[in-house]
Amino acid sequence: MKKNRILFTSLLLLLFANYSCEKEELQPETTPLSSEILKNVNPVFLEHDLSVYKIKPIWDSFITFDNRDAVEVNFTLDNKVNIPTSENRKVLGRQRLLLSIINGKINETIIEYIPSDNFTGKMKDINIRNLKSKHFDGRIIFRNANSSLKTTWLLTNGKIVAKGNNKKPKKPKNATAYRWVGYTYEVCTPYYNYISAGNSEPILVYSHMHCEEYSSSYWVDDNQEENPTPVNDPYDCTVNPSAPWCQDGGGGGVPIDPPVDECANAENVFDSSFGQSMDEDISSSIELNDGFYRKVKYTRHIYSGYGMNLYSVEYGVHKKTENHWEWESITHDYVYPVIDNSLFVVTHTVNSVSAVITNPNTARIAINYNVKAVLECFGIVAKTKEENHNNLSVKSPVLEGD
Numbered sequence: 001m002k003k004n005r006i007l008f009t010s011l012l013l014l015l016f017a018n019y020s021c022e023k024e025e026l027q028p029e030t031t032p033l034s035s036e037i038l039k040n041v042n043p044v045f046l047e048h049d050l051s052v053y054k055i056k057p058i059w060d061s062f063i064t065f066d067n068r069d070a071v072e073v074n075f076t077l078d079n080k081v082n083i084p085t086s087e088n089r090k091v092l093g094r095q096r097l098l099l100s101i102i103n104g105k106i107n108e109t110i111i112e113y114i115p116s117d118n119f120t121g122k123m124k125d126i127n128i129r130n131l132k133s134k135h136f137d138g139r140i141i142f143r144n145a146n147s148s149l150k151t152t153w154l155l156t157n158g159k160i161v162a163k164g165n166n167k168k169p170k171k172p173k174n175a176t177a178y179r180w181v182g183y184t185y186e187v188c189t190p191y192y193n194y195i196s197a198g199n200s201e202p203i204l205v206y207s208h209m210h211c212e213e214y215s216s217s218y219w220v221d222d223n224q225e226e227n228p229t230p231v232n233d234p235y236d237c238t239v240n241p242s243a244p245w246c247q248d249g250g251g252g253g254v255p256i257d258p259p260v261d262e263c264a265n266a267e268n269v270f271d272s273s274f275g276q277s278m279d280e281d282i283s284s285s286i287e288l289n290d291g292f293y294r295k296v297k298y299t300r301h302i303y304s305g306y307g308m309n310l311y312s313v314e315y316g317v318h319k320k321t322e323n324h325w326e327w328e329s330i331t332h333d334y335v336y337p338v339i340d341n342s343l344f345v346v347t348h349t350v351n352s353v354s355a356v357i358t359n360p361n362t363a364r365i366a367i368n369y370n371v372k373a374v375l376e377c378f379g380i381v382a383k384t385k386e387e388n389h390n391n392l393s394v395k396s397p398v399l400e401g402d
Helices: 002-022 035-040 259-272
Strands: 055-064 070-077 082-084 094-102 105-115 138-144 151-156 159-165 178-195 203-221 275-289 293-305 308-321 324-339 344-359 362-377 380-395
Touching: 035 055, 055 094, 082 094, 082 105, 138 178, 259 362, 259 380, 275 380, 293 324, 293 362, 293 380, 308 344, 308 362, 324 344, 324 362
Parallel strands: none
Antiparallel strands: 055 070, 070 094, 082 178, 094 105, 105 138, 138 151, 151 159, 159 203, 178 203, 275 293, 293 308, 308 324, 344 362, 362 380
């Protein structure tokens, strides 16, 4: 039992050391509102009662938009601050409250900004208006404070690549004339909470992992498959272009194609793609030459496929014998990729290398390697291909100009 208490205390200290510098404002307002808040925030929001939802805005964190009809703030829910994180739990997200006036009524929207594992921007700078300009990468989850229905946007570099909701649409009347088409994906989000004991500094501790299934879906009339009608997105900028997330180049301004079609197109490209081993000399550069010995760097193109090219680098040493050059040694250094595609995840593994001199005028470099290409469609692996290749190059110590 004592050992368990020590481990738990160590965990708390570790979490505090890692995350305390990321802590945002935690306590709701307990002092009179500042003149800056009173000047910039619409008073109808300051007076709006959110107690029925157990929500308390933290007004010092306010962000306003092009007009006074919207404001975004940090908040506590039932006196807690819920903090989502990326899947590997290393990048903290944030949860914010957006109050907006739509058709004369205050709308309360809880927004979760969930970064991807690779997002390197400053999360404290992210708000619903600057997703595109800040190149946000990850997920945005919307829900009204009085509803469990959630809408999720998947974003890559500030651009929406998929939308979905966690409630499948009901079958329309005369269902025999329709069929439901959708691309389903699961969203799992780790959550943390700040806790405090007495007067101690709040510490960030892991709370739980929450998973939901989202369906980016639409109905198709069997007689009109080429013109499907998408399920209504309540956050679509074509419906309400004055919404805060549609201002200043926000991520919601560009409609997307149905993900099923995008996945099908990507699969067609993937199926028709292939890789091949190559042996193309790119460059041979002399790095050292004292007249008796010279060191030469060789760069070769050894593979092309799936939007990836592999290059091999070798170093050879030539020695001067009478009036010509002969091989002294040959050494393989490394293989590096150049990737130029946005559809596939392509990786390589070098299994074995042999670099030998067979005679004074011939060197042989043999490389065995694997290439793995993965097609991911909205975060889910759709298809995988793996290839094994052998590359053989026979090289002379003679360079251009010898």
